[in-house]
Amino acid sequence: MKRLDRHKTLADYRQQMDQCVKCGVCRAHCPVFGEEGREAVVARGKVTLAHALLNKEIEPDPLLSENFSKCLQCGKCVRRCPTQVPVDDIVLAARREIVARRGQSLFGRSLTSLLRRPRLMHLLAGSARRAARLLFRRVPQKSGLRLRFPAPFIDRQRSLPALAKRPFRRRHPEFIAGQPDQPIIALFTGCMVNYLYPEIGEGALKALAALGFNVIIPKDQGCCGLPALSAGDGTSASELAARNLRAFGEHQPDQIVTLCASCHSGLTHHFKDLGPDYEALAERVVDINDLLVSQGLEEVLQQLPQATQKPKVTVHTPCHLRNSGLDEPPKKLLAALPTIELVKMNKANACCGLGGTFSVHHYQTSRQLGAAKANAVKESGADLVATACPGCIMQLQDSLDQADLPQRACHVLELVGEALEEKS
């Protein structure tokens, strides 16, 4: 059966690869290169390898896969590249090429096949919770229950959030009415919010309600497709995209909000390649922080009563938001909160080191990047580090735990939700 893959091929990027002048500027910015120091992992090397792969000068062997797997998709190289070579996209196209020629397993089949099947996810989430009690060692943490995964493909030492008692989408009806004259906002929950961090979704609902919006949470939505794309599995990503197009198209929402920097990038940047319908959908996608700021939530927040005890909060900017030029809105929301004190952190834009499956394949490098981040949080003197991406939260929390620090990672919307709750 011919499977559908609407994504660009490596050959589509030939001209952009030719734009690389081998200047080496990316050496100063690629976090993976910063840790590993070998040319094959820096953007310049990856472009060279992609080019050689395209010209069949080099075999798609395991070593090549390994080198292409060493990309966080942080986009730092693209932002700093004087000729704007889209290295992150080229890496994904190279992964697809390798998968097409060699089969998939190399970039993490297990996760992709799971995320492709929401029903299976639900089922697993249920049984995993039950199994958790027997299987997972519990790690006592001030922040609540955290688990250590015994699965072979996840490092044993990694701390992970507990699965939600009830996935977010199951907790709420498909339509939540606001004020009739207000727009209809469709909520894209994303896998992590749905299964791991429902409190982020709850915060979003409170914030949207505070503005009187009508909210739709389409039942049949699925994963944004970024993990599949990252695994080089264009087919699954295309299938997921089609599914989301159906799920959201049906309701004709005014806007579609994402709660996760990566989902935002998946539904905007990556959707744009897929065809006119998808592009039209992508145009309606907006990051929740961006939406809330543009719709005046700041004023609502500023009018809340001042808290007497304010925790110190610092901000980490997810790469995917930064690349979309959306680093300001989360900061603006936090600045407007009368319940916290915002403090500065060094290198707030540095990548947390997660990079999706990157941290599964290259936990050591990922951990080193995380350690630098944890240290920056500590030095900022903050009690909490807030961000706008559940993936970053998971990585930041793991990094803080690994460093034995008491700080906690959370989503901006959790803090917004809490503040709004106190009012009501």
Place this chain on the structure above:
Amino acid sequence: MLENRIIRIIEGIVGEQHVSTADTDRLCYSYDATQRQHRPDAVVWPSNAKEISLLLKMANAEGIPVYPRGAGSGFTGGSLPIHGGLALVLTRLDAILRIDEENLIAEVEPGVVTRQLQKAVEALGLFYPPDPASLKFSTLGGNVAECAGGPRCVKYGVTKDYVLGLEVVTPQGDIIRTGGETMKGVVGYDLTKLLVGSEGTLGVITKIILKLLPLPAAKKTMLVLFDSIDGAAQAVAAIIGGKIIPTTLEFMDGTTIDCVRRNTDLELPQAARAVLIIEVDGDSALIEKQAETILKLVNPLGVVNTWVAANSEESEAIWQVRRSVSPSMRKVNPDKFNEDICVPRSRLPEMIRTIEAISDKLQIPIVNFGHAGDGNIHVNIMVDTAEPGQEQKAKQAIEEIFAATLKLGGTMSGEHGVGVTKAPYIPMELDPAAVAYMKAIKKALDPNNILNPGKIFLQD
């Protein structure tokens, strides 16, 4: 291809994980910023002088070429393994060994990235002035080997003015020290000066002792836009004539400005056909006055707009404009021939006019920018080699530009070295006896022609 036996020996020296013959690595160490490609047979990442010494001894015994490499950001192909052999990557030697605040020196390994050292010394109130535009990624070893210069040279000089001593592995594998830690020292030949700028052909640098200065109290950065290149060139003369030596005097012509527009938030109006970036540093009261005088001096020369940075972020924004220049060039045409001629400061306007005439005559775009303060112009001849005749024209332009440069008392490389790209033109600048003198040095130190063969001179 290297025999397995040789690979085993190398593995024995550096450890298995620090040598690779994989295609991926051979490809990834086959290029530098010239964009030419030559694959090494193997890539080696040694970690200290001892290993490098053993590698060179082996290479001599087996007749294998060895190509030292820092960040691979060179513009003349100095690190390219044009005869295969070993790419000797020095980035694992990346320790700042010490910073001596009392004697104002730093001792570093060659793989330290220039900016890293600058940050470390600046945190202590000290200053390492050489600042090639590649400072965020090029290595100090590469800087020393090329004698890199930068915008601050006008006032502070180039890399060689800061190198006090070196530890070097000779081509035959001995480990020697040259110079030392003192500001003065005249025992024997000045090998330090010989090695600085030797482009990795006379020894592998494994330690560098650098002179530091106190960090200037303040600096002021200005971006001045002119309506013509003549105005900018005259401004340089006016400033120096006014007995002010700014820290930097960088210029860009109109095409250069067009190239960088996308890389900056600064307003660069179309009417601006030349830019000077002027920086002064020192005592804050003094630099305020200097800045004022400079602006007064240049104002009558067709100034379109002036931008004075109010703080270090704004100053950084201005410098970002400059740093993004050379890689952005490709927008004009796909192939770039990049030369970095240097003429006596006062001949700059004449030189620019000559280049423009050559550009008009041959009908190919030539983009100019560079360090106006020291007469160093980066001449970028932009062509599309896919079009017939263009490459030939570019070569003709290069020759005519070099000839004009030499006639004005200049040199065909201000800071990028000779490497492979300029080797063919050496006879234009150096007389045969001088070339023979240089070759004799190379031959005496590297009789088997192991270290970076094929560079500087056409045949070794």
